[in-house]
Amino acid sequence: MAPHADIEAASSAKADVRSPERYQVIIIGAGLSGMYQLYRLRELGCSVRVFEAGDGVGGTWYWNRYPGARFDSESWTYGLSFSHDLLQEWSWKEHFAAQPETLRYCNYLADKFDLRRDITFNARVVAAAYDENANDWEVGFEDGRRARARFLITAIGPLSAPTMPAIPGVGDFRGEAYHTAKWPHAPVSFKGKRVAVIGTGATGVQTITEVAKTALHLSVFQRTPNWCAPLHNAAIDAETQVHIKASYPEIFARCRESYGCFIHDADPRNALEVPAEEREAFYERRYAEPGFGIWMGNFRDILIDKAANDTVTDFMRRKIRARVHNPELAERLIPTNHGFGTRRVPLESGYYEVYNQPNVRLVDLRETPIERITPNGIRTSDAEHPFDMIIYATGFDAITGAFDRIHIRGRGGLRLKAKWADGPRTYLGLQVAGFPNMLTLVGPHNAATFCNIPRCIEQNVEWVTELLRYMDHKGYTRIEPSPDAEHAWTQHVHESAARLLLLEVDSWMTGVNRNVPGRQQRTFMAYAGGAPKYREKCDAVAAGGYEGFVLA
Numbered sequence: 001m002a003p004h005a006d007i008e009a010a011s012s013a014k015a016d017v018r019s020p021e022r023y024q025v026i027i028i029g030a031g032l033s034g035m036y037q038l039y040r041l042r043e044l045g046c047s048v049r050v051f052e053a054g055d056g057v058g059g060t061w062y063w064n065r066y067p068g069a070r071f072d073s074e075s076w077t078y079g080l081s082f083s084h085d086l087l088q089e090w091s092w093k094e095h096f097a098a099q100p101e102t103l104r105y106c107n108y109l110a111d112k113f114d115l116r117r118d119i120t121f122n123a124r125v126v127a128a129a130y131d132e133n134a135n136d137w138e139v140g141f142e143d144g145r146r147a148r149a150r151f152l153i154t155a156i157g158p159l160s161a162p163t164m165p166a167i168p169g170v171g172d173f174r175g176e177a178y179h180t181a182k183w184p185h186a187p188v189s190f191k192g193k194r195v196a197v198i199g200t201g202a203t204g205v206q207t208i209t210e211v212a213k214t215a216l217h218l219s220v221f222q223r224t225p226n227w228c229a230p231l232h233n234a235a236i237d238a239e240t241q242v243h244i245k246a247s248y249p250e251i252f253a254r255c256r257e258s259y260g261c262f263i264h265d266a267d268p269r270n271a272l273e274v275p276a277e278e279r280e281a282f283y284e285r286r287y288a289e290p291g292f293g294i295w296m297g298n299f300r301d302i303l304i305d306k307a308a309n310d311t312v313t314d315f316m317r318r319k320i321r322a323r324v325h326n327p328e329l330a331e332r333l334i335p336t337n338h339g340f341g342t343r344r345v346p347l348e349s350g351y352y353e354v355y356n357q358p359n360v361r362l363v364d365l366r367e368t369p370i371e372r373i374t375p376n377g378i379r380t381s382d383a384e385h386p387f388d389m390i391i392y393a394t395g396f397d398a399i400t401g402a403f404d405r406i407h408i409r410g411r412g413g414l415r416l417k418a419k420w421a422d423g424p425r426t427y428l429g430l431q432v433a434g435f436p437n438m439l440t441l442v443g444p445h446n447a448a449t450f451c452n453i454p455r456c457i458e459q460n461v462e463w464v465t466e467l468l469r470y471m472d473h474k475g476y477t478r479i480e481p482s483p484d485a486e487h488a489w490t491q492h493v494h495e496s497a498a499r500l501l502l503l504e505v506d507s508w509m510t511g512v513n514r515n516v517p518g519r520q521q522r523t524f525m526a527y528a529g530g531a532p533k534y535r536e537k538c539d540a541v542a543a544g545g546y547e548g549f550v551l552a
């Protein structure tokens with residue numbers, strides 16, 4: 001099938017007969033990665049257009065407007081670092097900013113660098129096909145329009161394909177129903193309402209804590225408890241603000257050297273080398289500190305050595321028991337199928353205390369599974385629970401899901417979804433054999449997925465920009481990884497994760513989503529060797545004339 005015909009089939013019935021718009025580069029997505037890539041490519045003098053499904057910039061922060069949404073990276077480590085002016089002009093109000101502030105930041109960035117003039121909003125890309133003869137990509141939009149470019153850069157984010165639970169009757173409910181990642185732009189009130197939240201991941205934990213403040217009654221439907229740790233958020237006072245603004249070079253230098261580009265880096269000791277009393281005091285300090293110190297700044301072996309992990313897991317178990325008054329309820333909130341940190345740790349602000357409130361009830365789905373959503377509420381194996389509102393905090397088809405939702409075809413009509421059916425295969429998490437000139441920012445097998453994301457976005461974007469500069473300089477028009485390089489990187493990604501205890505449990509990080517057919521096998525979706533090693537490898541590849549890539 002010709003690429004053009006393929007696009008028309010995937011786009012709406014009203015395929016546009018006009019010639020497609022033409023650019024040198026098309027970027028899909030106007031989140032932080034798409035915006036920063038646009039900024040850099042403009043500097044190269046490229047003709048570049050960003051296509052964004054939403055009606056505003058911000059990506060994750062545009063869509064995830066659910067109550068309580070906020071950072072768990074320190075705000076002052078999160079902003080883009082490329083512009084001194086931007087860093088000095090923007091003042092984060094809290095150490096861990098809430099979603100509205102972060103969305104304002106994204107808009108500020110777009111305004112300051114006049115990015116909107118190169119962004120088309122309300123343009124959801126539904127298909128993209130490589131045209132071998134023209135050496136071009138053609139993308140198709142939901143409304144039938146098309147556009148063409150030599151390069152296609154996906155900036156679609158690792159967590160942008162929300163999933164509803166595979167429960168019968170979803171859609172039958174007659175009350176208000178929201179997925180957290182598709183939260184309405186208008187305010188939603190919980191006052192006087194009986195509210196259900198399904199899901200207790202990082203999103204559910206933030207939502208539950210906020211909704212419990214005003215709902216008449218809140219029921220939490222928990223399938224798997226997670227190990228949550230305190231965020232310890234606070235406002236940034238004037239003196240600290242001055243200090244932060246003066247310290248940006250050191251802050252970013254420190255992030256650059258840490259495993260996940262967070263301000264927290266692992267303690268160089270193994271947990272069991274440290275005497276028990278000192279270890280306990282260390283965990284107490286980390287628990288009392290803001291942010292991910294308890295996870296990222298813990299002993300270096302807690303995520304690879306079960307005995308080391310048991311020590312911190314035991315500590316966290318005692319914390320939950322101390323915070324939840326009802327001992328039986330506390331036990332239900334304690335994970336039993338995985339150790340601390342082996343799934344993404346939700347950071348919370350009073351989450352466990354919510355269960356001491358008289359208006360909150362936990363429904364343990366391991367004992368009484370949901371049978372169906374009914375017009376009036378939720379039916380579990382033992383009761384019918386009536387509600388005014390159901391909130392689905394049921395997560396995402398992570399990392400590859402957003403790719404799967406676009407009908408992407410490469411050389412010879414190869415479908416990306418088919419190529420990745422048994423797990424992603426990439427070179428450096430940035431390109432895929434068979435898909436020339438397509439570059440995947442923050443894609444699978446990339447360190448960025450496991451990262452304080454803007455720090456890794458910067459690395460990805462700057463590397464891609466240099467690649468395009470190099471190709472232009474040398475007169476190359478086509479780049480694709482060799483199958484050998486792709487195979488070697490994919491093997492290396494699997495080896496990088498092989499020792500991780502994270503592989504012993506289902507989570508979005510191990511590619512499992514029981515609501516999505518074909519997503520039941522565990523495969524580590526990100527490069528687990530850490531951001532510094534990843535950067536070194538990318539730099540070495542570039543310095544070697546982009547070895548592993550075939551340039552033509």
Ligand code: NAP
Nearest residue numbers: 070071072165199200201202203204223224344393394395
């Ligand atoms: P998630 O971690 O995948 O959690 C989804 C939740 O929904 C889980 O508790 C899951 O239970 C439950 N669930 C899914 N399908 C269900 C079903 N059919 N029946 C009952 N329960 C069901 O998704 P998330 O909470 O949206 O978080 C995803 C990631 O986004 C986070 O890990 C984090 O990286 C990011 N995030 C970041 C922030 C932040 O920066 N502050 C905030 C929120 C999210 P099971 O565990 O049993 O599958």
